[in-house]
Amino acid sequence: MVTMRNPLACEACPVRDRAACSALDDNQRHELESIGRTVRLKRGEVLFHAGEEAPASATLISGALKISSLDAEGTERILSLVHPAGFVGEMFAPVAHHDVTAIADSILCLFPADRYEKVVDRFPRLAKALLRRSSEDLFASRELIDLMGRRTALQRVAGFLKAMADAASSSPCHPAQRFDLPLTRGEMAGMLGLTIETVSRQLTRLEKDAVIAREGARGIRLNDAAQLEALAA
Amino acid sequence: MVTMRNPLACEACPVRDRAACSALDDNQRHELESIGRTVRLKRGEVLFHAGEEAPASATLISGALKISSLDAEGTERILSLVHPAGFVGEMFAPVAHHDVTAIADSILCLFPADRYEKVVDRFPRLAKALLRRSSEDLFASRELIDLMGRRTALQRVAGFLKAMADAASSSPCHPAQRFDLPLTRGEMAGMLGLTIETVSRQLTRLEKDAVIAREGARGIRLNDAAQLEALAA
DNA sequence: CGTTGGTTTGATGGAGATCAAGCCTCGTGG
């Protein structure tokens, strides 16, 4: 984990109009800027460890994170993905509940927990913006619950691909025609409550049925988005 | 749905020190009181319907709610349970995403969306309290995701019973020794991604193994909480 | 007393977990 002491470059920030801090005016944002610092993570590096005390808060600028936990047998279960402009950090918990790990090379704004909370108290607009983000996260969580409640493996994998296509798209209403999966097969399996083999088989099946085409291990091209959606049930 | 015009009885409210409004001082709470009204729901009655415009916000005083959606085949999928002091309502969404239904006779404080938001803007402490609640809901969501990610039906049912025992307990650290399931078998199945029959079979199995005892269709007595936890993996 | 909604139990088949190889890609070092 590389920490940069130099000031955050809010002016050039690619998520400046979508992240929670976008609710602030220039003066307020400068104040927030002064307590944060930029952090770079490479794929696989851990930001927070479950059980860690007083975790910080952070906004993801680019890349992707996963929030996960390990069960007794040591298999990873992915609870959430974090996309750029997303917020991580449990402001009200004394210890972190889950692991947070980069699944792609990432850049983020990191804020010490105590100082961040003080800023939240002084700037109500920030509190409200965080509430909005939290509501969105909650909604995303419920979408994942919905996905995992599906009973067949095909429905789950199809629904997952659909969700990834939507997330990868620049326009919010249309799915991306072509994108790279940010997760390994094992991570997908851990997210969907399946095994690696089953995920792999469903992907080959979708390719045989010409719903998708695979380009290497990670690349996905959507041949028939409507059919994909139908299969997701 | 019975709506009462008479003022909310905050002074006598059983959740007055746990709900979001507990963050307010007396004057502020009176103001909130003036825009809300008490609503009584019987089991099965719907508070919000998915797709409904401008849903209100509400705090649950007693009883229990479920947040659910219907998939294409018409099977219900439960996304969340709401316990007393819990908050429902999507302040930032123009339309409701999910159905909200009483699963027990319930009493709640209902606030019109627009007026509630105005109050939130004026009282930053309320915004922060809602943020805390939202974080807790998010955490609960992730626990459910964790539960549903388990691969065997026994683990899911055991984990669910454990969660219900914890929720039913007055003390936060010890599970209740005896409680009633708030859900039908069908609702449990919808929550765990299983079928009614499988849920039923796992319960009989747990009873045969003397981990639990059943008292009628809904009553559960915990014989061996440690074993239950172990089975939940 | 019959009906209805929820629950339990049984029998069967199929979907997915598990076990086991083999393959592809990339990075490292000889």
Place this chain on the structure above:
DNA sequence: CCACGAGGCTTGATCTCCATCAAACCAACG
């Protein structure tokens, strides 16, 4: 430059667990 190894991915064979279909049970209630 090629060999090698390590991860990650795919494919196959088998077996287990759960969904499905079907029927009976039970309690509450009109």
